[in-house]
Amino acid sequence: MSTDHDDVRALARPLRDEADLDPLLERIEDARIVAIGEASHGTHEYYAWRAALTRRLVAERGFRFVAVEGDWPDCYRVNRSVRLREGADEDPRDALDAFARWPTWMWANDDVVQFCRWLRAFNAARPEPDRIGFYGIDVYSLWDSMQGLVEWLREHEPQHVDTAMQALRCFEPFGEDGAEYAFASRFAPTSCEQAAVDLLRSMCQGRGREELEGDPESRFSAEQNAAVVVDAERYYRAMIRGSAESWNVRDVHMVDTLDRLLTHAGDKAVVWEHNTHIGDARATDMAGAGMTNVGQLLRERHGGDDVVLVGFGGHRGGVVAGESWGAQMERMPVPPARGGSLEALLHDAVGADALFVVPRGERPAWLDRRLDHRAIGVVYRPERERWGNYVPTVLGERYDAFLYLDDTSPLQPLHLERADEHVPLVSEAV
Known part of the structure; x- marks a missing residue:
């Protein structure tokens, strides 16, 4: 020693x-x-x-x-x-x-x-x-990303609102409860996966034209919210099958997001x-x-x-x-x-x-x-x-x-936890 x-x-x-x-x-x-x-x-x-x-x-x-x-x-x-x-x-x-x-x-x-x-x-x-x-670059914000995307589309690209609303209506019956959606997607014959994928595909169509005419940073954020919806839906379904699979969905999402940022925000x-x-x-x-x-x-x-x-x-x-x-x-x-x-x-x-x-x-x-x-x-x-x-x-x-x-010493939080705080469903605590 x-x-x-x-x-x-x-x-x-x-x-x-x-x-x-x-x-x-x-x-x-x-x-x-x-x-x-x-x-x-x-x-x-x-x-x-x-x-x-x-x-x-x-x-x-x-x-x-x-x-x-x-x-x-x-x-x-x-x-x-x-x-x-x-x-x-x-x-x-x-x-x-x-x-x-x-x-x-x-x-x-x-x-x-x-x-x-x-x-x-x-x-x-x-x-x-x-x-x-x-x-x-995390994956948990399915509902916040969905709602933020719909608001952005209504203001900037109304031609994609119908596709976004189809995805939103698919998730709405589950409120903001990831556990409820995860269990429903296991036992129900269909899931919201296709609606989420269709939403992201519609967002990416015509991207070059929109970037030239609009605010590239704002549109990138909208596309990222669409990508979060796709991967968060996959994450919640994967949680039912096992923690290793959902962990991998989450970390792959974070690296995919980082790669997109390296192209968009700097190398x-x-x-x-x-x-x-x-x-x-x-x-x-x-x-x-x-x-x-x-x-x-x-x-x-x-x-x-x-x-x-x-x-x-x-x-x-x-x-x-x-x-x-x-x-x-x-x-x-x-x-x-x-x-x-x-x-x-x-x-x-x-x-x-x-x-x-x-x-x-x-x-x-x-x-x-x-x-x-x-x-x-x-x-x-x-x-x-x-x-x-x-x-x-x-x-x-x-x-x-x-x-x-x-x-070492503890962090100094800005505030105590709030009673109305959203607690996500996760398969790990880090």
Whole structure:
């Protein structure tokens, strides 16, 4: 073990301020996609360091947009604010405070507000076509996307309204209940799949003409809402058949959306998601369960030179989470990492915040050893630390770099969960 500790210390770099990210910027070089994770959805330090790295990528390396694990309609309101679009919220906080899908604290928190205010100020000095965007690439917003699309079509492309209304009428009997639709699609002879596909096909017809005559950004958003309807419908049907299939539908959707954004919004992207999506699934037990994820798909589609995957981890501290799906958020303690885990190794060897950049060539043995790596989702129960909350991980294969925080603290949410908040049906809690 002392050899492991020596090898860990030899690779560790101090992590005190933004300047300490220089070795990571050198590793990124000319990569087009930097995917930055988090070991929980409710830890201040993960969000703060992710924002610090993103600011440097935007200001120094010309990255063109940020894509996050959030719903398209909600994040598009934030996008309009940070890009200073006409009629948008002047303060991004107002756009973030409007988030109404549980868990709101993922994006409606002080750290994201601070970053988005910085991004708006950065954009204010740039011409409109060069402003940096902020987009949500998740799949949950079937009903919000459907309703937003119908409203947009009525104003801009009334020739497609009938097709959209056919899709809307198909989903209407289920209200906004994904579970009801999922079970109905299993036992009923038909589903809304064809209506959703027809809607997307009709949106894509004549796209070139509309882009020349109208607002390309606005129409892209409408098309993305149509794509969400198609994939969300597939996601809810897949949930009945198994969590691995629905997980894959979701992560493929997020990477498909990112690829469309790389064509539409610029060719260099920063991605913000949980480690479970960012870290390459092939370096965990996810692959054995038939699951892929964003990190794996990005490497497969774009190659290792164009993609840098950055993970996070922490030894102890605090987090914002719920004790069950849809439960009231609360601040919870995060106990010291269990013995034998990656986090325990880093704590014992370094005992301070540190940056690790995985060497491209020969590397120390501990990077190729399978170690338990803590993963806290929006649902967390500290008492399960002895047998749960960890993902077996080969660090050197899962990430290209890793930020270790020895002691962490909870996020500061903008508001408490609301009684009328929509709780989506999901097959996983990250």
